[in-house]
Amino acid sequence: MQKIYLSEDEIPRQWYNLAVDLPGTVNPPLGQDGQPISPDMLAAVFPMNLIEQEVTTERWVDIPDGVLDLLYRWRPSPLHRAVHLEKALDTPAKIFYKNESVSPAGSHKPNTAVAQAWYNKEFGIKRLTTETGAGQWGSALSYACGMLGLECKVFMVRVSFDQKPFRKVLMQTWGGNCVASPSTETAVGREILEQMPDTPGSLGIAISEAIEQAVGDETGQTRYSLGSVLNHVMLHQTIIGLEAKKQLEKAGIKKVDTVIGCAGGGSNFAGLAFPFAYDKINGDNIEIIPVEPASCPTLTMTDFSYDHGDVAKMTPMLPMHSLGHKFIPAPIHAGGLRYHGMAPLVSHAVEAGLMTPMALKQLECYEAAMMFSRTEGLIVAPETSHAVAATIRKALEAKEEGKEKVIIFNLSGHGLMDLNGYEKFLAGELQNIALSAQDVEESRKISLEGHPIPKI
Numbered sequence: 504m505q506k507i508y509l510s511e512d513e514i515p516r517q518w519y520n521l522a523v524d525l526p527g528t529v530n531p532p533l534g535q536d537g538q539p540i541s542p543d544m545l546a547a548v549f550p551m552n553l554i555e556q557e558v559t560t561e562r563w564v565d566i567p568d569g570v571l572d573l574l575y576r577w578r579p580s581p582l583h584r585a586v587h588l589e590k591a592l593d594t595p596a597k598i599f600y601k602n603e604s605v606s607p608a609g610s611h612k613p614n615t616a617v618a619q620a621w622y623n624k625e626f627g628i629k630r631l632t633t634e635t636g637a638g639q640w641g642s643a644l645s646y647a648c649g650m651l652g653l654e655c656k657v658f659m660v661r662v663s664f665d666q667k668p669f670r671k672v673l674m675q676t677w678g679g680n681c682v683a684s685p686s687t688e689t690a691v692g693r694e695i696l697e698q699m700p701d702t703p704g705s706l707g708i709a710i711s712e713a714i715e716q717a718v719g720d721e722t723g724q725t726r727y728s729l730g731s732v733l734n735h736v737m738l739h740q741t742i743i744g745l746e747a748k749k750q751l752e753k754a755g756i757k758k759v760d761t762v763i764g765c766a767g768g769g770s771n772f773a774g775l776a777f778p779f780a781y782d783k784i785n786g787d788n789i790e791i792i793p794v795e796p797a798s799c800p801t802l803t804m805t806d807f808s809y810d811h812g813d814v815a816k817m818t819p820m821l822p823m824h825s826l827g828h829k830f831i832p833a834p835i836h837a838g839g840l841r842y843h844g845m846a847p848l849v850s851h852a853v854e855a856g857l858m859t860p861m862a863l864k865q866l867e868c869y870e871a872a873m874m875f876s877r878t879e880g881l882i883v884a885p886e887t888s889h890a891v892a893a894t895i896r897k898a899l900e901a902k903e904e905g906k907e908k909v910i911i912f913n914l915s916g917h918g919l920m921d922l923n924g925y926e927k928f929l930a931g932e933l934q935n936i937a938l939s940a941q942d943v944e945e946s947r948k949i950s951l952e953g954h955p956i957p958k959i
């Protein structure tokens with residue numbers, strides 16, 4: 504069996520909220536005064552129905568029919584057994600991957616984009632602003648807004664804007680409007696351009712620009728939408744893991760040993776992993792691995808801290824592993840993994856020992872992606888290549904141990920819009936970039952001085 508499908512009527516009808524089951528205390532976001540913020544303090548940025556979801560204490564949250572209707576356009580997504588990769592590795596491990604590249608925009612991002620656009624429309628919002636790194640999220644939100652008749656404005660991190668020109672065309676085709684960030688359209692962007700005219704940009708800068716535009720609309724009809732990090736985004740993505748569990752059951756798999764996802768802000772990883780974390784909390788022995796780039800080692804090299812989500816400190820302080828909100832990551836090709844922080848729920852789960860992060864360098868990831876394209880045939884996104892490389896490591900470990908382990912990873916997106924990274928790799932022009940402990944310490948010192956420390 505190479506693929507396991509679910510029919511539309513087998514789609515999960517509720518999302519799973521890990522916050523309810525995490526051991527310890529979940530730390531609240533803090534305002535400028537260091538006090539927990541109240542939901543109404545976010546009202547200028549997000550619609551109240553999503554704010555309610557952000558702080559919900561329900562374990563299971565119903566997926567509205569309107570959102571299901573949008574998800575049916577490509578979901579349930581297939582689960583594949585990577586038989587060809589297994590053979591090439593000569594491993595006794597059974598490798599599965601959840602294929603999120605089948606969505607219209609080519610990644611997991613539309614899972615939350617359609618939900619967020621739908622809730623905003625329900626609330627009477629006409630226009631959404633957002634940031635995008637690799638362009639996947641901007642495409643996904645442009646698509647979702649296009650389907651629902653909302654306007655969409657995307658601030659795309661400069662380095663990706665230059666590396667991936669077709670992403671902009673994709674956004675425009677769905678009706679979105681995309682500009683390079685930092686831009687001259689916002690006060691934050693203009694200030695940064697004055698100080699650093701050649702900056703490659705960062706997600707932290709692009710988020711500041713998008714929030715500034717949303718809260719600056721005096722008609723009150725614009726809100727901001729975030730593609731990762733926040734609790735409600737993790738929630739929407741859990742459909743991935745919930746479907747995968749049903750599919751594994753269909754494939755006769757009784758026990759999963761290892762769950763793997765690449766982690767930028769944490770959403771595709773959380774989407775696959777949180778439903779398995781539920782099993783782990785309830786006694787199953789599962790290794791759960793978020794994989795990040797060594798050039799942006801948020802989980803593996805930083806302590807749990809309070810920090811802002813953006814460079815201009817427009818967001819509240821979130822409890823997360825962070826390299827510091829002023830950190831500007833190296834221009835690696837996995838643009839979606841260039842974020843200084845990590846989702847509070849993923850950070851908390853790592854602190855609680857539920858998950859064991861791994862950091863990998865760019866070349867190993869591209870080598871793994873090459874092996875995957877020449878065995879399974881799919882060309883994965885540079886972000887996803889981190890999950891592929893970690894999977895190969897684990898499958899080879901199983902071979903050494905002679906154990907028939909079950910490994911599942913999230914194929915978060917295809918790389919057909921990211922071919923210039925592959926081109927550079929094939930030409931031998933890519934290098935490994937890794938931060939040293941000293942780099943990390945210096946970066947955190949600049950951004951985090953005086954911030955409170957969360958405790959779980």
Ligand SMILES: Cc1ncc(COP(=O)(O)O)c(C=O)c1O
Pocket residue numbers: 610611636637638639640730731732765766767768769770771772838839840884886887915916917
């Ligand atoms: C294909 C793909 N995978 C992974 C990511 C990382 O984001 P997250 O950690 O929120 O899943 C991105 C972000 O743009 C992406 O495009």
